[in-house]
Amino acid sequence: MTSQGIILSGLDGDRTWRLADYVKRGGYEALRKIIAEQIPADQIIGEVKKSALRGRGGAGFPTGLKWSFMPRAFPGAKYLACNSDEGEPGTFKDRDILRYNPHTVIEGMIIAGYAMGCERGYNYIHGEIFEVYDRFEEALAEAREAGLLGKNILGSDFSFDLFAHHGYGAYICGEETALLESIEGKKGQPRFKPPFPASFGLYGKPTTINNTETFASIPYIIREGGEAFLALGKPNNGGTKLFSVSGHVNKPGNYEIPLGTPFSVLLEMAGGMRGGRKLKAVIPGGSSAPVLPGDVMMDCTMDYDSISKAGSMLGSGAVIVMDETTCMVKALERLSYFYFEESCGQCTPCREGTGWLYRVVHRIENGLGRPDDMDLLNSVTSNIMGRTICALGDAASMPVQSFVKHFGDEFAFHIEQKKCLVPPQVQYDGSKIYVA
Amino acid sequence: MLSPESLKKIDREVAKYPADQKQSASMSALRIAQEEKGWLANETIEFVADYLEMPAIAVFEVASFYNMYDLAPVGTQKITVCTNLPCALSGGVHAADYIKKRLGIDFNETTPDGRFTLKEGECMGACGDAPVLLVNNHQMCSWMTEEKIDQLLADLQK
Ligand SMILES: Cc1cc2nc3c(=O)[nH]c(=O)nc-3n(C[C@H](O)[C@H](O)[C@H](O)COP(=O)(O)O)c2cc1C
Ligand code: SF4
Ligand code: FES
Numbered sequence: 001m002t003s004q005g006i007i008l009s010g011l012d013g014d015r016t017w018r019l020a021d022y023v024k025r026g027g028y029e030a031l032r033k034i035i036a037e038q039i040p041a042d043q044i045i046g047e048v049k050k051s052a053l054r055g056r057g058g059a060g061f062p063t064g065l066k067w068s069f070m071p072r073a074f075p076g077a078k079y080l081a082c083n084s085d086e087g088e089p090g091t092f093k094d095r096d097i098l099r100y101n102p103h104t105v106i107e108g109m110i111i112a113g114y115a116m117g118c119e120r121g122y123n124y125i126h127g128e129i130f131e132v133y134d135r136f137e138e139a140l141a142e143a144r145e146a147g148l149l150g151k152n153i154l155g156s157d158f159s160f161d162l163f164a165h166h167g168y169g170a171y172i173c174g175e176e177t178a179l180l181e182s183i184e185g186k187k188g189q190p191r192f193k194p195p196f197p198a199s200f201g202l203y204g205k206p207t208t209i210n211n212t213e214t215f216a217s218i219p220y221i222i223r224e225g226g227e228a229f230l231a232l233g234k235p236n237n238g239g240t241k242l243f244s245v246s247g248h249v250n251k252p253g254n255y256e257i258p259l260g261t262p263f264s265v266l267l268e269m270a271g272g273m274r275g276g277r278k279l280k281a282v283i284p285g286g287s288s289a290p291v292l293p294g295d296v297m298m299d300c301t302m303d304y305d306s307i308s309k310a311g312s313m314l315g316s317g318a319v320i321v322m323d324e325t326t327c328m329v330k331a332l333e334r335l336s337y338f339y340f341e342e343s344c345g346q347c348t349p350c351r352e353g354t355g356w357l358y359r360v361v362h363r364i365e366n367g368l369g370r371p372d373d374m375d376l377l378n379s380v381t382s383n384i385m386g387r388t389i390c391a392l393g394d395a396a397s398m399p400v401q402s403f404v405k406h407f408g409d410e411f412a413f414h415i416e417q418k419k420c421l422v423p424p425q426v427q428y429d430g431s432k433i434y435v436a
Numbered sequence: 437m438l439s440p441e442s443l444k445k446i447d448r449e450v451a452k453y454p455a456d457q458k459q460s461a462s463m464s465a466l467r468i469a470q471e472e473k474g475w476l477a478n479e480t481i482e483f484v485a486d487y488l489e490m491p492a493i494a495v496f497e498v499a500s501f502y503n504m505y506d507l508a509p510v511g512t513q514k515i516t517v518c519t520n521l522p523c524a525l526s527g528g529v530h531a532a533d534y535i536k537k538r539l540g541i542d543f544n545e546t547t548p549d550g551r552f553t554l555k556e557g558e559c560m561g562a563c564g565d566a567p568v569l570l571v572n573n574h575q576m577c578s579w580m581t582e583e584k585i586d587q588l589l590a591d592l593q594k
Binding site: 077086087088089090091092094095122126127128129130131163164165166167168169170171182183184185186187188203244245246247248252253254287318320321322326331334335338341342428431432433434435 | 452453454457459460461462463464466467490494497498501502503504505519520521522523524525526527529530531557558559560561562563564565566567570573574575576579580581582
């Protein structure tokens, strides 16, 4: 864990997650300032807009704009949800935020509750990181005890409460409307949009959903100002961001760096390529983002605009690095299996299509590919994309399209020669158990 | 039936939601029930449904939708290894192969003595710690080299 940023910086010792430690780092100053100066909600949302903070959960939607969609005058309950269902393969940043600095998420959510007039929030935590769920509950208890949560926060007339809800093994619950269904105690099946959560969300009430890292950025923005946050990154790409680097590097881990940092610098921070081997490909934004060839990636900077210009997405900031020992067909086969397994089955193009994609990639990898299989893959993806209730259909299709586009020769080799381009033993040895 | 301790835990969960939204606690209630019973038998699910005043079918749907609930008996120790791509690049598959060899079972099998069940998992949001595995859903083990796997299996044998 390396930080040149605002969320994971200054964390020393093993009590960084405690309230007292957080307060020593300037924690809850932003909230105290809002309460003491009775800062109007509009001004807070204006500050978030100025910061150019974009959602850290994957879609990169401007947070200030999202907050302004909430009907603040709506009478009755309004809700806030934090998306800590981190299940996008390659992404492991929210876990570290919640493990080492949970109060910054709590403070961010209280401020968001204040700005949007919400009375209650839920943090939806990935079931597989159950220890984090337990810890978050302890942090909530600390905040309640200190009068920072609950009725009449810090003696004001503002009340807001926050609770933890855990997932239990369903990637689809990371999709925001599936997440709401899941909090309602149902199967996590995404809803049709519109209506959007800002008008019909949790229990049918106006609701805003943001990612853990998005909320964790809020206290800094209020304390130091939107301009200061913006200046940490680059225009339209405000702030620092956490990148989870995994795969064939010497030091996998989380790196919090300014948006706009060259990929080559990030790769160096992550210890460079394992065994000095050659970079082959990078998935820059979690498994759903299109893969990019290594040389294209070496020319990118790590921000929304640069990665999207190169033909991919910054997504959740999960950087999956693959070296020359990787079989691209096998890599895609594993991802396609994942989407097939995790489709909620509600829409036919996704349910059937993800099964098709997996079966075709599987047969190519296993020497049973047919001459027109690459065309078949492309046609299946175009029958899925844009025809489903949620974005999982697109998420399953984009890896397939991009792997076939950039590594078509390797697919063709499999189909013609009925074997891998990279010898199986080289693949196996290249991905041995590795501990930095 | 669940123990008074489990019921107390479920009551705590119910209190997190608006008074007319008790069903929101179904996920945690099932989790608590599974912690006590080891797996979710039909009668356990029905009991949870009654307790939360929900139709049994609604709770069955939840129990079968989420992967971490076990609707059939599993070994005393359920080991779930992540083999998704990011982990696979750093030994996730090797770690799973090693455990299979040590236990003499494949994925979705249980050792004859009923002690271990092995499962293949999807991304656990801990890929930087690869290879990673979960013991009984809640205990995450990171950087699992062959030596650490040996140690873990020895500890779980006790
Ligand atoms: C299949 C699928 C999985 C998703 N998983 C996550 C996730 O694990 N965490 C997350 O924050 N957003 C995830 N999202 C995006 C959310 O739907 C939503 O856009 C996001 O939580 C909004 O927060 P933000 O604006 O702060 O990024 C997922 C979307 C889809 C379609
Ligand atoms: S696109 Fe797939 S995951 Fe999303 S709602 Fe449809 S079937 Fe479910
Ligand atoms: S891929 Fe194994 S924890 Fe993410």
